[in-house]
Amino acid sequence: MLQIKRKRNYGIDIARILSMFMVVVLHNLLQGGVLDFDSLGTANLMYFYLENLCIIAVNLFALISGYLMVDRKWKWQKLIVLWCTVIFWSVVTTGSFMVFRGTFNVKLLIKSFFPVLLKQYWYFNGYIVLFLLIPFLNAGFKYLEEKVISSVILALVLLSVTVGFIGNLFEQGGYTAFWLIVMYLVGAWIKKRQPIIKPIWLLMIYFGGAMVSLLGEVLSIVKIGHVDSWIKYNSPIVVVQAIAILLFLSNLKVTNNKVCQWLTSVSAMTFTVYLIDGNHYFYQYVLTNSFSFIKGVNLFSGVITILIGSIVMFMIFISVEYIRTSIMKKIR
Template structure:
């Protein structure tokens, strides 16, 4: 009799678990933030803009203090927060995700894939530019800083379990204090004193990545900021860009009539700048609030996963040195409107060409089941190392 009662109870409990599981999956799917993935695409597009303006020679060859000079620097400053956005997104989504070493290995294999493949291409196309140094850098992309962002991210990645544990267990007051201190120490003070006090290399370092990850984690954990309207957030971004650009304009026009004092004319123009940081934060919040239509979801689903490879392809050291270097300075011969249209066309074309190239790489990796094999290896040798971190805490 007892067994007769127990079996239905177990069956009912099983049905409840399955039902709850389905509801949980449905909730996760419903809560998936397509806006954040859309920001990955937009941020990488902005990164391409930065590289085309810089390596392309437009910034260097624009006549100092001319109208074109001011316009191209406005574009540069408007796109400057893109790199910060990527790191902020890592914290925003990272505190809710499962930490796996295989994720980094998969990303490293992608970096290695393009690092070696592009070097091989140049070896056949122009053998004279590929020597021992280039091969060493290609095979050891992280230690040789073939891509500075990936090297800095590696320094962050190893600390993510510790950061996630702190962000998850700290009170709002504690976390807010750490965020504010981080902003003051690593952003405000270095900008005020014009010195790299804590060796953040103006954002080109794991230290700045860690600061951004914590800020992103704070945004991901607490949703009070979502009360801000999209118009308000867009206004904050515009004001930050305007203040940064005007600061450079005023300094160059009224304090330094000739170029040369880079330390002064780049005031507020760095990854660690308070205005650039706030602009990035505003964009993360703004995009997280977007209502994405089904049509755009298909676009995002196609291009967001390959967005990081756009950086790996077009900013390989050999590509930027022998293909991109000063190639766009000729655009300065056109009037401002034509210059901007041509520049935009080049950036869009480059972005989508690199994206389509990586879709081939993505297809190869899926066929070889690279991700699945890495996850199996991790489970086999490390089991579930970080799965119980919440319970043990």
């Protein structure tokens, strides 16, 4: 029987699971062919609102890294293990879906063996840089004055959501190692300071922020003809939303042993969800327009289909990772 450590913050496990589920929803809406970037239709605006709720996924996952790692011992072996997992799922996902679709591309299969070199997963490439810098980042929290570290983090965030948001800080909308470092620092700062804000206010910030982004998207469509820059990880609204959800979930109390066991097990496997769902072959050749049929159904059915479809995909991805880890444990 798994022994539950009461000191574990299961709210963070929920946050990790939620962030990867949001990634699946995001990909299904965008690459799945649901979103129309120049339409003001009611259904399309609702899907954009759902997108705005889930766009915090990357920021939330990076915030969690800082929250968890700032007080932990850095071990280089963890990166090697994770790197091997990335290669495994890059090759297996690519090969499996080639077989499933009945098409075989030698070039793409060979590329799948070199996911880092060929930037198959942008987040992992950025995470490598972040991981190697964690000892230095953590040392800052240990040896610098609190006022200094807080000022530096605040300056980095403000620069990122202003200068960086308009594209003049080499952040590419948040698709960089630098942005992951900024989010790591914020997550670590939250862990150290433990700011207390009423849960209702945090939820209002989260859902209200998505609405503000939606208004911005509507204005962009009206004035420019298409959605401009609102769906960016370094959007000031998206950053505030992600921080609000981290604060909300980090203060949740979970006491049921079975729920705690489930959260512990599933959260440890969540990165595989990204590795499969974000796999180049799956993303480009399988997921593309696979949910576009939703445009032909009513709004309620469309939203339910997206959510249920995303849950099913998430659970399938978790299940195959469970099989892999179970086999690896038996081999060892």
